Amino acid sequence: MAPLDAIPEELSRLxxxxxxxxxxxxxxxHRAAESFLSQAGPKLVRQFSPMARVKWHLAASxxxxxxxxxxxxxxENPGAFSVRGLRRARIELPGVESDSLPPSVRNFNRSELPVRSKLLELAWRDGKLVVGGYxxxxxxxxxxxxxxxxVAALRRLGSRSTLPLRLRTVREPRATTSAKGALHNYDWSGFELAIDPSRLRVQGKWQPAxxxxxxxxxxxGGMSIGSVTKNxxxxxxxSLTRFLDDGVRLVAGFDRNRLRVTVDVVPAEVVAHESDGETLTVTLRSRVTTPAGKYxxxxxISHASSDFAHEVPLQQNGTGADGxxxxxxRLAFADIPVDRIVPGRSWKYLVEILFADGTTRRATMGQKLETGVHPLPEGREFAVVTDGVGNFTPQIRxxxxxxxxxxxxxxxxxxLTGTYTGPVDGMKMVLRHTTRHEDRPxxxxxxDGRFTARFVPDRMPSYDGPLPLRQGRWLPRLRATTEWDHTRDIPVRIRPDLVDTLPVVHRGANRVYRVERLDYDRIFVDSGPVLAPxxxxxYHQRQMSExxxxxxxxxxxxNAVLYNSFGGKQFSDSPRAIYEELVRRDSDLEHxxxxxxxxxxxxxxxxxxxxGSAEWYEALARSRYVITNGGIKDWxxxxxxxxxxxxxxxxxxKRIGADLLGTPKANLAYIASLPQRSRQYNLFITPNGFSTPIMxxxxxxxxxxxxxxxPRNDVFHxxxxxKRAAAVREKLGIPADKKVVLYAxxxxxxxxxxxxxxxxxxRIDVEAAERELGEDHVLLYRKHHKVLDSIPGAGQGFVYDVTYYPDIADLYLIADVMITDYSSVLFDFAHSGRPMLFFTYDLEHYRDTLRGFYFDFTSRAPGPLIKTSEDLVSAIRNIDAVSEEYKEKYAQFRVDFCEPSDGRAAARVVDRMLAVNDELRG
Known part of the structure; x- marks a missing residue:
C-alpha cells in the first residue's frame, strides 16, 4: 500500500x-487530522511526499x-514547490514559514530529490558513442x-573504476515540457557527451565489462546522482551495437530502462543462415582458444509463452580463414509448431548457444550477418530478425x-516501398493512431511481390477539405478489407539493417513529420505538434498568460469576433451559427x-x-467579441x-456544476470558482425555459x-x-435508397x-444489425469527442464513422432515426420531429451511480428505452409503429424542451450582443 493510501478516503476528500x-x-x-497522524506514526508520515507532509502537519496543528x-x-501548481538550503535541502512554499515546520517535515532525504532524465539521442559518430538528452x-x-x-561519469559494475566524461550543456525545451509543472524552467537541462570506446579497455585489452x-x-544540501533513462x-x-574489434562488441543497452554500456567479448556467434525450404542451416563460429569447457x-530454440523448446546439436566444420x-x-521447419500463427500474431524464438561446461549464452549476430526471410507454406514465413543488442532472433509470422x-x-x-509476398486481393493499408486508436486509410x-504506399501527411482528406495528419504516432498496418476491427492487423516493419537510416524528417507547413521506429523495427509516422517548442x-504557457x-x-x-467551439476541435455548433448570422448581415468584423x-x-x-500560440493569446486579449460554447481558461x-x-x-x-453538491461527483473547488467564471461573460445563452433556472x-x-x-438549432428551420441535406448525403456517399440511422x-x-x-x-451488435437492416439502412456512428477507439465495421458499407464530420447539425438533417442515450443531442434532434430511440442498457447505473437526472427520464422520454441490441434493431425495423406509440409523449417533449424554436435564435443573440457592445461604448 502506498503511504497516501493509508489516509481514509473521507479524510482525503476533506x-x-x-x-x-x-x-x-x-x-x-483539524482534530481528525491530528488523530490520524498520531495513529499513523512518524515512520509512515515520513513516507509521504514533501508537499503532503507539510499539508498534514498544518492540518494537525x-x-x-x-x-x-x-x-x-x-x-495552480500541482506537485511544484521550491527547494532551498545550504547544508540541508528543505521545502519552501508561499505563505508557510519554513522554520516553523519541524525538520522531519521540511527537510528532504536523498530519495526525494531524484534526477529526472530522458535519453534523446544515442548515435555512433566519428568512432564514439554520442549520448544526448536532458x-x-x-x-x-x-x-x-x-x-x-x-558532471557525468561511467562506473564499472563490480569495481570502483570510474571514467569521468566531458558533459556539454545544451538548450532543450523538451525538458520543461516533460516536467508538466508551470513553476520551473528546465530549458537548459539538456546535455551532450561522447564516450570514446578506447577508454573502456582494461589494462590495455578488451575484457568483458x-x-x-x-x-x-x-x-x-549536496548532489543528486542518477542514471539516464531510455526513450x-x-x-x-x-539498444545500439557496434563492433570494436573482431569478436568484440560495444552494446549500449538498458537495465531497468537505465543506460549502460557493455564491452562484450564474444565466445561464439552466428555468422550465416540459409534455407532449402524445409530446413534452416545456421552457421556459428567460436574462438579457438577459450577457457576450459567454453566451446x-x-x-x-524456445518460445517464452509456450512449452516449445528444441535443442539442435552442433557439427564442427573446421577452422575458417579468420582463425x-x-x-x-540444422533445424527442420516441421519441428516448429505454426498452428497459432495468424494475422496479428507472430512468434519470436529465443536462441541460446549451449556450451560444454553447461552454461548458455544468447545467440548474437556476427558483424557481417544479414537478416533475411525464408518462405514457408500457407502464407507464412520464417524471418531471421535482430534487435538493438544484436540478438539472433528467428520469427515465424x-x-x-x-x-x-x-x-x-x-x-x-x-x-514507403518494400517487399510483400502475401495475398493482395482484399487487402488494404491503414494508419492507426497509437493513443486515439483511430484509423486513416x-x-x-x-x-510483383512489392508494395508502394504514398500519401501527403500535410494534406489528408477530410469532409471539408485537406487537413494535416493529427498530432501523434501513426502505425501503418495491413488489414483485410473483410475485417471489422484491428485485432488481426499485420504490422509494417522496416528491414532491420536499415533502422539506422531513420529518422527521415520532413518539415510541413506548420509541423514536422518524422518517420521513426519502435519495437526496434516497427515503423511509424510521427506528426509533430503545431506549437513552437x-x-x-x-511553464511557458504561464509566462504567456501572466x-x-x-x-x-x-x-x-x-474590431473582431473570436470563436471557440469545443476547445478548438471544431468550428461548429452555436458559435458557427452566430458567425453565419454575422456574415448574412455583412458586418464589418474580422472573424x-x-x-x-x-x-x-x-x-x-x-x-x-x-x-496556446502567441496569436491565440493576442486574439483573446484584443478581440472585441468572444463567442464560446465552453470554458476557455480560468485565468x-x-x-x-x-x-x-x-x-x-x-x-x-444529467446533473451539472453546483447541482452535484452532496454527491461524490461534486468538485467543490470548481463549484466555488463558478461565480468568478460566470463573470467572464456578458451573456449566457440558454436553449429553453426548462434550462434557464437550472443553468x-x-x-x-x-x-x-x-x-x-x-443558434445551432436554427438549422431545422x-x-x-x-438542399443542404442532399449535399450532406452526397458528401458521405450514402446511397439514395438507404434510410439513415444516426447513433450519437x-x-x-x-x-x-x-x-x-x-x-x-x-453495445450494438453491428454484425447482427447489418444482417437485419443492411439492405435498406446505413448506420452513422458518431462518438462523443472525448471518446477514443475505432468503430467496429466502419467502412464496410453499413457503418459510417462520422465522428469527425465537422458539424453534427448536418447529420441531424439527413437522419431518419436518431439513437442516443443520455446525450443532450436528444433535445436538439427533437426539433426535427423525427423518431428517436434510447439505447439505455445501463440506465440504472448511469442515473443512480454516475450522474443523476433532473427529471424522470423514464416517464418523459420521447421514445422507447431499450436495453438490448436485438430490441434496438427490432425497433428500427418497426419504427413507424414505435413513432405512433410515442406520438403524444414526443409532442409534449417538444413543448417542454424545444421552445423557442423559430429559426431566429442566432439573430436574437447577435442583436443582444451588438446592443451590449453599444452600451459598453456609451
Whole structure:
C-alpha cells in the first residue's frame, strides 16, 4: 500500500476541499487530522511526499489559514514547490514559514530529490558513442545558461573504476515540457557527451565489462546522482551495437530502462543462415582458444509463452580463414509448431548457444550477418530478425510488409516501398493512431511481390477539405478489407539493417513529420505538434498568460469576433451559427477561430489561431467579441469593453456544476470558482425555459441570461435545409435508397483510459444489425469527442464513422432515426420531429451511480428505452409503429424542451450582443 493510501478516503476528500469548508466545520477536520497522524506514526508520515507532509502537519496543528493558502497554491501548481538550503535541502512554499515546520517535515532525504532524465539521442559518430538528452532535479534550482556544474561519469559494475566524461550543456525545451509543472524552467537541462570506446579497455585489452552512465547535479544540501533513462521510440529508445574489434562488441543497452554500456567479448556467434525450404542451416563460429569447457555444443530454440523448446546439436566444420572454428546446426521447419500463427500474431524464438561446461549464452549476430526471410507454406514465413543488442532472433509470422525504402517526395509526399509476398486481393493499408486508436486509410499499390504506399501527411482528406495528419504516432498496418476491427492487423516493419537510416524528417507547413521506429523495427509516422517548442510547456504557457497577456490587454481592441467551439476541435455548433448570422448581415468584423492541432477547415476569409500560440493569446486579449460554447481558461478576464457570449452546448438531462453538491461527483473547488467564471461573460445563452433556472443555479451565473434558444438549432428551420441535406448525403456517399440511422451516445465516466480519455462502450451488435437492416439502412456512428477507439465495421458499407464530420447539425438533417442515450443531442434532434430511440442498457447505473437526472427520464422520454441490441434493431425495423406509440409523449417533449424554436435564435443573440457592445461604448 502506498503511504497516501493509508489516509481514509473521507479524510482525503476533506483535505482536498478544505478551502471550501465552512469556518465552523474546520476544527473538526483539524482534530481528525491530528488523530490520524498520531495513529499513523512518524515512520509512515515520513513516507509521504514533501508537499503532503507539510499539508498534514498544518492540518494537525490547526493552522487553517496557511493550509487554505497552500491548497490554493497547489491547485495552480500541482506537485511544484521550491527547494532551498545550504547544508540541508528543505521545502519552501508561499505563505508557510519554513522554520516553523519541524525538520522531519521540511527537510528532504536523498530519495526525494531524484534526477529526472530522458535519453534523446544515442548515435555512433566519428568512432564514439554520442549520448544526448536532458537531466534535472524536479523543483530544485536549474541551470539558466550554457554554464552548468553537472558532471557525468561511467562506473564499472563490480569495481570502483570510474571514467569521468566531458558533459556539454545544451538548450532543450523538451525538458520543461516533460516536467508538466508551470513553476520551473528546465530549458537548459539538456546535455551532450561522447564516450570514446578506447577508454573502456582494461589494462590495455578488451575484457568483458559493463559500465553504467551516471549524471551528478548539484542541489541544495549536496548532489543528486542518477542514471539516464531510455526513450520509448527511435534510436534513443533502443539498444545500439557496434563492433570494436573482431569478436568484440560495444552494446549500449538498458537495465531497468537505465543506460549502460557493455564491452562484450564474444565466445561464439552466428555468422550465416540459409534455407532449402524445409530446413534452416545456421552457421556459428567460436574462438579457438577459450577457457576450459567454453566451446559450443548446440543450440536451444524456445518460445517464452509456450512449452516449445528444441535443442539442435552442433557439427564442427573446421577452422575458417579468420582463425575461428566453424559449426553448423540444422533445424527442420516441421519441428516448429505454426498452428497459432495468424494475422496479428507472430512468434519470436529465443536462441541460446549451449556450451560444454553447461552454461548458455544468447545467440548474437556476427558483424557481417544479414537478416533475411525464408518462405514457408500457407502464407507464412520464417524471418531471421535482430534487435538493438544484436540478438539472433528467428520469427515465424504471416507474410509481412517489409519496408526497404523511405523517402519524402515532391510536395511533401511520403513514399514507403518494400517487399510483400502475401495475398493482395482484399487487402488494404491503414494508419492507426497509437493513443486515439483511430484509423486513416493509407493508399497502397501491390505488384510483383512489392508494395508502394504514398500519401501527403500535410494534406489528408477530410469532409471539408485537406487537413494535416493529427498530432501523434501513426502505425501503418495491413488489414483485410473483410475485417471489422484491428485485432488481426499485420504490422509494417522496416528491414532491420536499415533502422539506422531513420529518422527521415520532413518539415510541413506548420509541423514536422518524422518517420521513426519502435519495437526496434516497427515503423511509424510521427506528426509533430503545431506549437513552437518554446510554447509547449506549462511553464511557458504561464509566462504567456501572466506576463505577456497583461501587456496585450493594454493595446486597443480589434474590431473582431473570436470563436471557440469545443476547445478548438471544431468550428461548429452555436458559435458557427452566430458567425453565419454575422456574415448574412455583412458586418464589418474580422472573424477569428480558435483551432487545436490545426484540425479545422475554415471558411474563406476566416483566420485560425492555434490554441496556446502567441496569436491565440493576442486574439483573446484584443478581440472585441468572444463567442464560446465552453470554458476557455480560468485565468481569462474579460476586458471592460469586451463582449463575451457563452452559448454553452446542451440542455441538461444529467446533473451539472453546483447541482452535484452532496454527491461524490461534486468538485467543490470548481463549484466555488463558478461565480468568478460566470463573470467572464456578458451573456449566457440558454436553449429553453426548462434550462434557464437550472443553468443559472448550476453555474452560479452572475451575468445576463438570455433565453434565446440555441443558434445551432436554427438549422431545422433554414430555408435551404433540404438542399443542404442532399449535399450532406452526397458528401458521405450514402446511397439514395438507404434510410439513415444516426447513433450519437455520450461517454461513460467509468469507462476511461485515464484522465479525460474515455473508451468506446459499444453495445450494438453491428454484425447482427447489418444482417437485419443492411439492405435498406446505413448506420452513422458518431462518438462523443472525448471518446477514443475505432468503430467496429466502419467502412464496410453499413457503418459510417462520422465522428469527425465537422458539424453534427448536418447529420441531424439527413437522419431518419436518431439513437442516443443520455446525450443532450436528444433535445436538439427533437426539433426535427423525427423518431428517436434510447439505447439505455445501463440506465440504472448511469442515473443512480454516475450522474443523476433532473427529471424522470423514464416517464418523459420521447421514445422507447431499450436495453438490448436485438430490441434496438427490432425497433428500427418497426419504427413507424414505435413513432405512433410515442406520438403524444414526443409532442409534449417538444413543448417542454424545444421552445423557442423559430429559426431566429442566432439573430436574437447577435442583436443582444451588438446592443451590449453599444452600451459598453456609451
Amino acid at each position: 483535505m482536498k476541499y478544505f478551502p471550501e469548508t465552512p469556518v465552523e466545520d474546520r476544527p473538526a477536520f 490547526g493552522r487553517g489559514e496557511e493550509l487554505s493558502e497552500l491548497l490554493h497554491y497547489e491547485r 537531466a534535472y532535479i524536479p523543483n530544485a534550482p536549474s541551470a539558466t545558461g550554457k554554464r552548468s556544474l553537472r 559493463t559500465w553504467r552512465l551516471g549524471i551528478g547535479i548539484p542541489r541544495p 520509448n521510440a527511435g534510436a534513443a529508445g533502443h 559450443p555444443t548446440g543450440l536451444r 575461428w572454428l566453424r559449426h553448423t546446426a 504471416v507474410n509481412m510488409p517489409l519496408v526497404d525504402d523511405v523517402r519524402w517526395g515532391d510536395g511533401g509526399e511520403l513514399v 493509407l493508399p497502397v499499390e501491390f505488384a 518554446e510554447l509547449r510547456s506549462a 506576463v505577456t497577456t497583461p501587456e496585450l490587454r493594454k493595446r486597443p481592441l480589434w 477569428i477561430v480558435m483551432v487545436r492541432d490545426d484540425q479545422v477547415v475554415l471558411p474563406p476569409g476566416v483566420r485560425g489561431v492555434e490554441w 481569462f478576464v474579460r476586458r471592460e469593453d469586451q463582449v463575451v457570449v457563452q452559448t454553452w452546448h446542451g440542455t441538461p438531462l 443559472s443555479n448550476a453555474f452560479r451565473l452572475q451575468c445576463e441570461v438570455l433565453e434565446a434558444g440555441y 433554414a430555408p435551404d435545409r433540404v 451516445p455520450t461517454w461513460r465516466d467509468d469507462q476511461r483510459y485515464g484522465g479525460r480519455r474515455f473508451k468506446l462502450d459499444n
